[in-house]
Amino acid sequence: MTEQTTATAEDLAAAGADQLPPPKTFAGRYLRSLWTANTFTVTVLAVLLALVIGGILIAISDENVRATTSYFFSRPSDFFSLSWDKVSDAYAQLFKGSIVDPAAVQAAANGTGKWERVFFPISETLTYAAPLALTGLAFALAFRGGLFNIGVQGQAIMGAVGAALAGFLLPLPVGIHLVVALIFGAAVGGAWGFVPGFLKARTGAHEVITTIMLNYVALFFLGWLIVQKGIQDPERSDAISKPVDDSAQLTHLLGFVGPSLRVNLGIVVAVLVVAAVAWMLRRSTFGFELRAVGLNPEASRTAGIGVGSTYVLVMTAAGALAGLGGATIVMGTAVSLTGAVIGSVGFDGLLVGLLGRAKPWGVFFAALLFGALQAGGNRMQSFSGISLELVGVIQALIVIFVAAPALVKTVFRLKPAKVSGLGTGMSKGW
């Protein structure tokens, strides 16, 4: 057992590595280091590989491209040029929708366009990234504690519910209202996370089962809640709640540039929370106990750490983080509760947490990447007609390749090096 868990993919790759003499020149060494499988290289190549496979999907799903395959052998250039046009256009839109559109910069610089259009893509990216960072953190924190929190979605839903109720039911002054609504979101999400933690500690009920079930319960509860009297928007006949009061809405950071820039205080909240969690994991007693329990519950118990109470605390904290993620959505962008108010931000949080290798700042950058893909995907869908679902495929592929450094190494023939992947030591099965 111990031999199996300690031998990681890296050791294996290292064992089978070819032993070349080190290059003599500095440039050769630099190139070599670039070509070793360190964390950064693997991540970049993972993104690249995912985009390549995504490009293949774009090409083969396009009708015009498929038409050229019928005479592929007589004139293959048609196939390649059409595919290239299609794919490069799609990815150009992806970039313009998530980072910056050069045409808009030019227009703004020579006075024919608005600056709002320049900042729009980055604003969208940050808007999507904020809740993702929080839900990603909710998964990552539990993961570090050895728990598999599939319930991020349900916890985020309950957080959105808590924040929204506090947002339109409590008459509070500006400033305080915002903070109270955020706290409500975190508290209700935390309560939703507490349940599986408590059940695990008390009865041994597996957290995977209980969190999956609680996701559904939260979803049905939300569906019921938003059509109740006093909750439902009286001016609407469909299932939508009243909007959150202005005093409980997260301030738009770039509102002075233009009204379409949705980026709000949520991203600030996310950064602060990420920093706090990073500090807690690294420096605090609870963080230490959490990591110890995650690595080896039996040893932790022997060392006098209350494993059960740690589980409860971890799940409550994870629920609170997810709840905060849901809260930033309803207080920042959605404003009213609907059946699909948080979309799939909880499930996406699982991927973000994994891509960030379950480390707080890693999660944050993973959230930025996923936010960018989401924002760019919207533009790609409307400008190139490529379904937004492709973004999901690309996101999943990135995480697969990041989680399988051995695979990336094989594909690119990288030289072995220390890489921090999601090693086998992190999760011990069920």
Place this chain on the structure above:
Amino acid sequence: MTASTVDAAQAVVEPTQYWTRQRKVGVGLAVAGVLAAVLFGALATGRSAEFTLAETISGSAVGIDGRIGAILFGAIAALAGAAMLVTTRRLFSWLLALGIVATLVSFLCWQLSQAPDNLNTIPLGSVARSSVTLALPLVLGALAGVLCERSAVINVAIEGQFLMGAFAAAMFTTLAGSVWIGILAAGVGGLIIALLLAVLAIRFLVDQVVLGVVLNVFALGLTGFLYEQLMAKDQARYNQPTFVPEWDIPGLSKIPLLGPALFKGNIFLYGAIVLVILIHVGLFYTRWGLRTRAVGEHPAAADTLGVKVLALRYRNVLVGGLVAGFGGAYFTLLSTTNFNKNMTSGLGFVALAALIFGRWSPIGSMLAALFFGFCSALAVSLGSINSPIPSGFLNMLPYLATIVAVAGLVGRVRAPAADGTPYIKG
């Protein structure tokens, strides 16, 4: 808290403790029974609550005064709970079953007695039939999980295998005009995800839980993308599958209650029954099963005795993919008329829960799936008798019931010892 988090091993050496699990469950059941008698008795009206064995609400029915029924069956449940405090372990399961059924009947007496006049009947035959039907994909998904996890490869990707199966079934049934081609394609769809799972987990040693989650998102994205690019543009060409034919077994299908549930079925029902039996027998009575279990518990020992660990894992994961893909075909060839994005809505995860709930055994998983199916069917029936409980809460019923069952009755489960650990020879 510390007392209840002791190891199973530690709990075993203290049998003298008075509060055994049986007594705790007994108290819980007794309290539930008393609550049922008081609460449901008070809420019920004096009108009759009727139960028929048939599939429709017409025909001969057993009726009971709602209030009397609610109190009577609540009391029975309370007595069963009380009896657990004083009887031996042997009676535990029977008393538990009696108590749960009595609580349920008490609840139904209340619900039925307040329903409008012509709706105060529950057709048990129809409830049984829809319980089984709703459980089918879960049974198949959980069986796929059994095959993988008994040989120590965690399969969280059941949801993804369902989706690929459902998509392939819809697409190829429509293209080929035959459900059998569609079912074959569904198996291949599940196989694709299983192949990715197997290669990445066994060859490239990727963390299997992580991998499963990611493969689900991958399958969701891929089927959604292909749906948008192909099906949504030309439904008639790609996405109009036919239903699978219904095969009644003559004679047997006339048995009340069991007949409609088990003998008026289709390829999925009979396939699931055959697979449960096959996998159960295979796992516990054949050489393949012994080797699979050995590989799942202690691969190094199995390897020493000459079992090809990795080959066996590959084979089991791939067969599991076929089974789950077949289960996915249920969604497009039986339960609805065409494929839609994310149409499995997380049932693959419920199948995973059934697998753990059923303690990684084929029969156990099947029972867990049936339990879930029954709760879902009950929620549907209660909706159709104008229950005063809002439909949102009725829909929660199977999920809440599973939490209660897992937390209260099952407790700590033990996975195959090597589950999730890649095997590295040497």
